[in-house]
Amino acid sequence: MAEIICIIGNKGGTGKTTLSHMLCQGMGLLGQRSVCVLTDTHREPLDPEGRRYLVADARTREALGKVVDKIRGLPGWLGVIDGGGNRSEMDRKLYSLANLVLLPFRDSHEDMRTLIKDLEAFPRAWAVPSQWPTNPWQQEAAEKTLREYLGHHADRILQPVNTLSASKLLLLQDIPAKLPTPLGNACRALAYQVLDMLEIGCETPLDEAEEGVAGEGLHEDSVNAPATTDAFDAAANLGRSPTRH
Ligand SMILES: Nc1ncnc2c1ncn2[C@@H]1O[C@H](COP(=O)(O)OP(=O)(O)OP(=O)(O)O)[C@@H](O)[C@H]1O
Ligand SMILES: [Mg+2]
DSSP, rough: OOOOEEOOOSSTSSSHHHHHHHHHHHEEEEEEEEEEEEEEEEOOOOOOOOOHHHHHOOOSSHHHHHHHHHHHHHOOEEEEOOOOOOHHHEEEEEEEHHHHEEEEOOOOOHHHHHHHHHHHHHOOOOOEOOOOOOSSSHHHHHHHHHHHHHHGGGGBBOOOOBGGGGGGGGGGSSSOOOHHHHHHHHHHHHHHHHHHTTOOOOOOOOOOOOOTTOOOOOEEEEEEEEEEEHHHHHHOOOSOOTTTO
């Protein structure tokens, strides 16, 4: 049976949507088929073209039920459901149907205060430091705040996802044909961590070399996705892509 991962949390802007797409892209890079599921009524579905994963529109309660049922019927697939900020009831629903629940939070007192409430409300959920600083001084300060605020929950905090400006490329309606290598590496690392938690075997990802140039300028293909729309349609017996209207 497919696994369902939900990325939720009461605080807005923590990185739920970005992490959902990074996770799916990383799954694709690691050879896993996944569907990124949109539930946020304030957002539009993104074009699946060129992504290593599919996207599904589940902005209504009925659509969510149908999409989850379809994904559940696809052995070996992963569904990543992107929640929306400040939607406690939806968070509870998504929590109840997920195999794995992630709660992103940033290096901010407000995020951490909200996270503590969410960790208490959702005892199976894991916290993911998101948009985490890479500068050593900022990182040290962030870790200090984290220890002070979240010391009691230290065993529920996963490896951070660093601030990476290229991450916004995955949220473009149409993604570029080539994506920066550091983005691919970050996506793979996140997906590997999640697959490990789900006890889904895959080879340890090796970071792609940046060929001697610092920054986010080098690229890897985003095309040749293993999770094609056709595959999802065929497997789910759909007449069309879940995102096409
Ligand atoms: N790892 C990252 N590095 C740099 N910027 C990031 C990262 N993750 C998220 N962001 C940026 O932070 C902002 C909020 O991210 P995102 O939309 O993913 O949050 P969200 O939790 O889905 O928000 P909402 O609650 O509105 O749904 C966006 O501008 C996004 O580009
Ligand atoms: Mg969002």
